[in-house]
Amino acid sequence: MALPFRVRGGGMSPRAADAVVALVVALVVTVWTVLSGLDVDEPVARTVVAWVLVAVGCGALAFRRRAPVAVAVVTLLACMAYYPVSAQDGPLMICFALALYTTAAEGRFVAAVALASVTLLAVGLGELRQESGRRQIDDTSLAMLSGWLISLVAVGRAQRTRTAYLHEVEQRALAAEREQEARGRQSATEERLRIARELHDVLGHSISLINVQSGAVLHRLSKKPEPEVALAAAEEALEAVKATSKDALRELRATLGVLRQADETAPTAPTSGLALLGELVERARSTGLDIRTELTGTPVPLAPPVDLAAYRIVQESLTNVTRHAGARTATIALDWRADELRLRIEDDGEGAPEELPLGSGIRGMAERARAFGGELTAHSTAGGFRVDARLPLGTPASTITTSEGEPR
Incomplete structure (x- = not known):
């Protein structure tokens, strides 16, 4: 079959290039x-037939890449008819040579070998039929x-x-370039999702409390x-709003500061972590929610990204409790184990209707857990709503299962 492709090159099309080659070969032939036939005298009819064969052989080269095998056959037949007829003995064989080369270059290798074999066999048989002493091609030739x-x-x-x-x-x-572009788009998408998750957690929690x-x-x-x-109630509320908004501004400035420092390495220390869990609980308590904390095991220092993920999971869970649950009490349990941290946030609220879709808050928490090889489940219970998360202290690969049907 013919080549299904062309390597990119100059601006001339393949057909134009073939036409130019055919004209050059025709000029040379x-x-x-003409020069070789200056001293040759032959009948006019044979001369006309010879020049027609020259025109056919050279003209066929204009189609050499569109129909390589057919052009090779035409030029071979033209040569086989030309040399017995013409006494001028011109270089028409150039046409067949170029056509044979093109046939092999276009992937018709079997056809090229067959044509070369037929040519050699025809020449050999023709010479063998000549009378002794009248051969035009000797064994060396x-x-x-x-x-x-x-x-x-x-x-x-x-x-x-x-x-x-x-x-x-x-x-x-081209594939490497497309893969690089795809990786760039994926990285940009992941970064946008990370920024959106951070802003959602920071602003969503604080604005919900406010x-x-x-x-x-x-x-009241x-x-x-x-x-x-009335004045005392207003002052109390304004103090709580002031404290909450101050914390929100602090975390927002830290997040936006990372975005502004485009040429600098991202900070390894998070702006929030479990060390600030007490402040987070106090802000949530200012809304009237009774929060209990439970701690089991021996706390160990966490890697900054894991520490931030644990804090954000608790923060988003409390945000959901204050916004959606209608709960009076909530429990935050931290279970430190040898190789992982277990988090449980449970409330005594109304739970979540199963017919509603999964909310972005739960998805964000699930993504945080999955990023470190952990998992997170969120589901209604008989007495409210519960979030369970597992964060490995290392970064092993794992899958995440998140209950569907509970928008939080």
């Missing part, structure tokens, strides 16, 4: 034939012709191999209490 035909086929096959190699190299380069604290004081003020009571 014509000039050579016949051997040279054999080597010439073999060389043409071999060079064509080598060119085919080289072209295929260049095509493969080009395709590999909303609950503001709603509570507005509810709607009952028209004494001015002193």
Whole structure:
């Protein structure tokens, strides 16, 4: 079959290039034939037939890559008819040589070998039928012709191999470029998701607390209490809002600072961690939620990213409790084991309707756990809602299972 590809090169199309080659060969054959036939006298009819065969052989080369085998056959037949007819003995064999080379270069190796064999066999039989002393090609010339035909086929096959190699190299380069672009897009997507998750956790938690604290004081003020009571309630709420917003601004500045430092290495120490769990619990308690903390095992220092992930999971869980659960109490349990940290956040609220889709908060927590080889499940219980997370102290590969049907 013909080559299914072309290695990128100059601006000339393959058809135009073939036409130019055909014109150049025709010019060479014509000039050579005219010069070699200056002292030759032959009938006009034979001269006309010879020039027609020259035109056919040279003209066929314009189609050598579109129909390589057919062009090789046409040029061979033209040569077989030309040399017995014409007394000028021009170089029309150039046309067949080029066509034979093209046949091998276009991947028609079997056809090229067959045509070369037929040519050699035809020349050999023709010489054997000549009378003794009238042979035009001796044994040495016949051997040279054999080597010439073999060389043409071999060079064509080598060119085919080289072209295929260049095509493969080009395709590999394109594949590598596409893979690099895909990795770049994936990295950008992962970074956007990471930033979105951080902003969601920071702002979502703080704004939820502010909303609950503001709603509570507005509810108390709607009952028209004494001015002193109303003032005390307002001051208490404003202090809580101030503290919550201050923490939110601190974490937001830290997150945005990382984005501004595009040319610097990202900080290895997180802005939050389990060391700040007490402050997180106190802010949640300011909304009226009764929170208990349970600690088992011996705490050990965590890698900064794992420490931040554990903090964010607790933070987002408390945000969900204050926003959605309608709970009165919540429990935060930390179980330190030899190779992992177990987290459990449970409330006595209303749970989650199973017909609603999984919310972005649960997905974000699940992604955090999965990033470190852990897992996270979130589901309604008989008495409320529960989040269980496992964070390995190392970074082994693991899968994550997250309960579906509970938007939190």
